[in-house]
Amino acid sequence: MTGVSLMPDAAHPLGSLSAVESQGLPIEGMHKFLPLNTMPSPTLRTESKPAALTPAAVVSMMNQTVPKTAKLTIGDLQIDLPMLIGTENEIAIDIRQLRAKTGAITYDPGLGNTGACSSKITFLDGEQGTLRYAGYSIEEIAQKSNFVEVMWLLLHQRLPLAAELAQFSHDITYHTMLHENLKQLFSSLPKSGHPMAVCAASVGALSTFYQDSSSGSDEHNWISAIRLLAKMPTIAAYSYKHSIGQPFMYPRNDLSYAANILYMLFGTPCEKYEPNPVMVRALDLLLILHADHEQNCSTSTVRTVGSSGANLFASVSAGISALWGPLHGGANQDVIEMLLSIREGKRTAKEFMELAKKKDSGMRLVGFGHRVYKNYDPRAQILKKACYEVLDQLGRKDSLLDIAIELEQIALNDSYFVERKLYPNVDFYSGIIYKALGIPVEMFTVFFAIGRMPGWVSQWLECRKDPETRITRPRQMYTGATVRSYTSVEKR
Ligand code: ACO
Secondary structure: OOOOEEEEOOEEEOOOHHHHHHOOOOHHHOOOOEEHHHOOOOOOOHHHOOOOOOHHHHHHHHOOEEEOEEEEEEOOEEEEEEEEEOOOOOEEEOOOOHHHHHOOOOOOHHHOOOOOOOOOOEEEEOOOOEEEEOOEEHHHHHHHOOHHHHHHHHHHOOOOOHHHHHHHHHHHHOOOOOOHHHHHHHHOOOOOOOHHHHHHHHHHHHHHHOHHHHOOOHHHHHHHHHHHHHHHHHHHHHHHHHHHOOOOOOOOOOOOHHHHHHHHHHOEOOEOOOOOHHHHHHHHHHHHHHOOOOOOHHHHHHHHHHHOOOOHHHHHHHHHHHHHOOOOOOHHHHHHHHHHHHHOOOOOHHHHHHHHHOHHHOOOOOOEOOOOOOOOOHHHHHHHHHHHHHHHHOOOOOHHHHHHHHHHHHHHOOHHHHHOOOOEOHHHHHHHHHHHOOOOHHHHHHHHHHHHHHHHHHHHHHHHHOOOOOOOOOOOOOOOOOOOOOOOHHHO
């Protein structure tokens, strides 16, 4: 295949916002993507977008004009591909007809350039370091909201009315208990097993207790969503209690979502345990910051499994497994272990940095870098500040915070990290707060999973309702042997 080029077509003026409003179509009610020439767009931040378009196209965009189609030339064949734009001006080339028209597929390992779905839930601009839940900035949400409200926001993409919030809060409080037989599943697993494996198994097992989850009806999907959001803290706490051989603590309906988690984790039947309000607020903040992050590895997994028609529990169980990996949510455990090994004198911060820069060392600076953020992860920014506040409010000091700050300073002044735009991600500072709350290191990723649950559930529900959803089934570039004849084992 030679002479492949992807060029924007001639520019077309953008439709104006008033033109759309005059048709009585609120933006929310419009089809999620409109062809570029009909989509209202205030400005395009071309300066922050990766430089993929021709200078002429960039100029036309700055003049508020955008191409309607992209032209793809493969040898003598030229086709037009429609261009789409999202509500935050993200542009996409619609390649759904590509293979049918050309026989070619796109090659994009890791899907870094591929929009696999459209979504109204979370917006993320990695170049600017922006994160919004249904339009609300993560900074404002972290300051003013709480995790239960954030769950509702992600599920419905609008803030709840007082009565809606009260009903939802009631529902996820009154579905927290696990079926007594499910408790036996924990007992049958080794105590030394990682709690993420225990959680994945338990969430998967929920579909054996709630077989209506496979009916596929909207009503049953919603009931499954409530059950999962309500029961995940109980499952998480039981996975810990099992690992240390303590009795499981039944949930308490008089406590808030976050307070109940701490109670089930740290309470025992022998004495009264009242969660510390500072710890409750700190945990609530952590959960809010983890609640959704658009099409990350675990969420894509949940959507992929769900696209086959599998039920919510099966899909989220797969998402928990994806989150466990050290390149994803598992990094929060690795960060603390790295900081501890520096404190214990096994390696200095500088030695860690040097190893992370050497490709053959097999090491990376955990808690640094991100597929999408090429700027400071706004969640890490909030958590860094929260580390100081929480330690101060709890009257504690932690030298791990000093080590983390030192590592960050070295990295932000090192050309290797600067050139690659590697900044601290959400996992870099979260562990210091988890540790201050007394949460054991192997439970860090489980807490990430509790936080991410509303994101997984919301994305799964959205995927199931989207008429454009198709079973996820990518293509491949085959590079193996071409056709050959079978030789029997004696003759090989
Ligand atoms: N330390 C050292 N070098 C790094 C790091 C790091 N943490 N992250 C990326 N790089 C380098 C890569 O070696 C590569 O260098 P090269 O261009 O010379 O080959 C370049 O930066 C780009 O990295 P990629 O691996 O191509 O980036 P990708 O988007 O595929 O990976 C990832 C993103 C997995 C997060 C990566 O940055 C990483 O491994 N970070 C450490 C693990 C981590 O913190 N994960 C949590 C992420 S946040 C979350 O999932 C909740």
